[in-house]
Amino acid sequence: AQLLESGGGAVQSGGSLRLSCVASEYTYNSYSMGWFRQAPGKQHEGVAAIERDGTAIIYADSVKDRFTISRDNTKRTLYLQMNSLKSEDTATYYCAARSGVFGPPSYYNKYALLPGKYDYWGQGTQVTVSS
Numbered sequence: 001a002q003l004l005e006s007g008g009g010a011v012q013s014g015g016s017l018r019l020s021c022v023a024s025e026y027t028y029n030s031y032s033m034g035w036f037r038q039a040p041g042k043q044h045e046g047v048a049a050i051e052r053d054g055t056a057i058i059y060a061d062s063v064k065d066r067f068t069i070s071r072d073n074t075k076r077t078l079y080l081q082m083n084s085l086k087s088e089d090t091a092t093y094y095c096a097a098r099s100g101v102f103g104p105p106s107y108y109n110k111y112a113l114l115p116g117k118y119d120y121w122g123q124g125t126q127v128t129v130s131s
Contacts, residue, residue, distance in 0.1 A: 001023050001027075008125030015129070048067055067083070096118035130131070
């Protein structure tokens with residue numbers, strides 16, 4: 001699957017952005033999806049993930065109550081609505097896809113934000129938040 005992110009940009013602290021990720025693969029509906037980010041000098045960090053049918057969602061503690069992940073399977077598109085942005089949210093944001101599901105909720109909660117569990121990655125979109 002090919003993934004293409006868009007929607008990044010520069011905003012001031014407290015602002016909002018909406019990221020999109022379009023998948024080329026017609027079997028997108030069978031993929032578990034996630035958003036990750038990488039700040040300069042830091043490792044990839046899981047931000048949010050959503051199961052293929054949208055029934056399971058998980059967020060990193062750092063973005064809970066500020067970010068919302070969603071997907072529109074009819075458009076093969078993944079979204080990340082980011083509100084109340086902070087300077088520490090500055091990073092390159094990537095969407096990623098995993099073939100198949102993670103399993104029971106206990107597995108999902110444990111593994112869904114781990115970068116190594118995903119098979120396909122987009123090229124990233126830059127988000128810069130100034131204070």
